[in-house]
Amino acid sequence: MLRIGIIGSGFIAGVVADATKETSTATISAVSSRVKSNAEKFASKYDIEYIFAQWQDMILSDTIDAVYVATPTNVREEICVAAAKAGKHVFAEKPFQSEASLLNITNAARNNNVAFMDATHFTHNPRTENIRKFLTEKIGDLKLIRSTFYYPFDDKNNIRFDPNKEPLGSVGDLAWYNMRAIVEFIGAKTDIAKISAFSEKDKETDVIIRASGAMIFEDGKMSSFDFGFNAGVLTMDLDLLGDKGLIRMDDFVLDWQRGFDFPEDQYGLEYMVRKDLDGPDHWTKISIETDKSQKILMIENFVALTQNPRGKAAAASIEKSLKTQKLVDALFHACKEN
Numbered sequence: 567m568l569r570i571g572i573i574g575s576g577f578i579a580g581v582v583a584d585a586t587k588e589t590s591t592a593t594i595s596a597v598s599s600r601v602k603s604n605a606e607k608f609a610s611k612y613d614i615e616y617i618f619a620q621w622q623d624m625i626l627s628d629t630i631d632a633v634y635v636a637t638p639t640n641v642r643e644e645i646c647v648a649a650a651k652a653g654k655h656v657f658a659e660k661p662f663q664s665e666a667s668l669l670n671i672t673n674a675a676r677n678n679n680v681a682f683m684d685a686t687h688f689t690h691n692p693r694t695e696n697i698r699k700f701l702t703e704k705i706g707d708l709k710l711i712r713s714t715f716y717y718p719f720d721d722k723n724n725i726r727f728d729p730n731k732e733p734l735g736s737v738g739d740l741a742w743y744n745m746r747a748i749v750e751f752i753g754a755k756t757d758i759a760k761i762s763a764f765s766e767k768d769k770e771t772d773v774i775i776r777a778s779g780a781m782i783f784e785d786g787k788m789s790s791f792d793f794g795f796n797a798g799v800l801t802m803d804l805d806l807l808g809d810k811g812l813i814r815m816d817d818f819v820l821d822w823q824r825g826f827d828f829p830e831d832q833y834g835l836e837y838m839v840r841k842d843l844d845g846p847d848h849w850t851k852i853s854i855e856t857d858k859s860q861k862i863l864m865i866e867n868f869v870a871l872t873q874n875p876r877g878k879a880a881a882a883s884i885e886k887s888l889k890t891q892k893l894v895d896a897l898f899h900a901c902k903e904n
Contacts, residue, residue: 568869569629570657571596573621573645574636575608578659582634582685583612585861591869598624621645625652632657632872634685638731639738643667646682650674655681655872661738665891672884681871681880684887686746688819690867691860693835694750696852697806697813701751704839705808711751711789712805713744715819716797726795727771735773736795737765737898743819744791745893746886747804748781754882754889756783758896765901766794777901781893811841824859 570592572579579597586592596616599605605617618624625633625648632655635645639661646656647670656675662668675682688694701708717740725731726739763779776794783789804818815837820826822833839850858866871880 568592568655568872569595569631570634571598571616571618571624571627571630571632571654572608572614572634572636573598573624574659575599575601575604576636578685579608579634579636580612581861582636582865583608583614585859585865587612588858588862589865589869592865596624596627596629622648625649625654630654632681632868635659638725638728639663639733640731643671646671647674650678650680650682653678653680655868655875657683657685657868660684660686660887660890661734661742661894662891663733665888665895668888668891672888675875675884679875681868681875682887683868683871683883684890685864686742686890687825687860687864688743688821689746689750689886690863691821691835692856692863693815693821693837693854696854697837698751701806701808701813704811705806705813705841706810708751708787708806708808710787710805710807711748712791712803712807713747713789713818714792714801714803715740715743716792716794716799716801718798718800719795722768722770727768727773729771729773732773734894734898736775736793737777737894737901740793740795741777741791741897742890742894743802744789744793745897746890747818748789748893749886749889751806752783752785752787752789754885756785756787758782758893759784761896761900762904763897763900764904766796774898774901777897779897779900781896811839814838814840821860825861 597605597614598618598621602619609617616629633649635658761781765774765777768775778792780790802819804815806813823835835854
């Protein structure tokens, strides 16, 4: 049983704590928060045994084997590197301040023989693996990835609107998923040949709250993307366009089946395949069977990485994280220029 210590006690930390309770391979044994009372409330809610006022004390303790870092982005590198040096496996929220910052974290993990994984849920969804496996069979040679992720949010008191804590704004918070879709389906090897992006900033905080853009890669594949906080609807659309068809989802970030708190199995886990000039009555719906949510599978996959931190799976996970952050960095700079 892997004993995980959570650093941070916000909403997303609760999501991971809930998911961990559903696994048989991990447990949350400790929590630390900047405000001790918040840590105490969190520990009471999730039945956590150990509470630490300082994260430094937690990572040096023998109460945990790994950390889940659910802090603002600006302090994530310091905590992750320190945890790795203390011999603790590292599971961290995203984004990171930069590719260089993430490289410092992953190098510390490698040098201290501990696992590292970022907390991107849809990577672990069995639908993602199914699409990767059958992509060429269903739509031929992939030509274009088109994605949209709008999440309505306007609370100016939230850290999303604090550039000191979240320097990348919506580029880090939302476009991480657009960029990860590129990495998942195009791969981590291809570099950008050209990028163009246009963005909107919040007038009060100067944070990037919306952007649209496109990339073309050295292998000729392309991606277009839109994301932002200032729309009146949640959109999570992903199209994979090939020379023989199209794969479409409208819930690629958090699937309708178990990504939200809907009644069990109210919605199916599926994706759509379209070809030629076929109308809607000829579109093919592919259903995926699974008894576990992507957040539970994410925890289980992290535990598996800790069993062999120098293995191929661990290396591939790190490569995906670094490539995603590299694309995020390039997009952020393109948005700043326009």
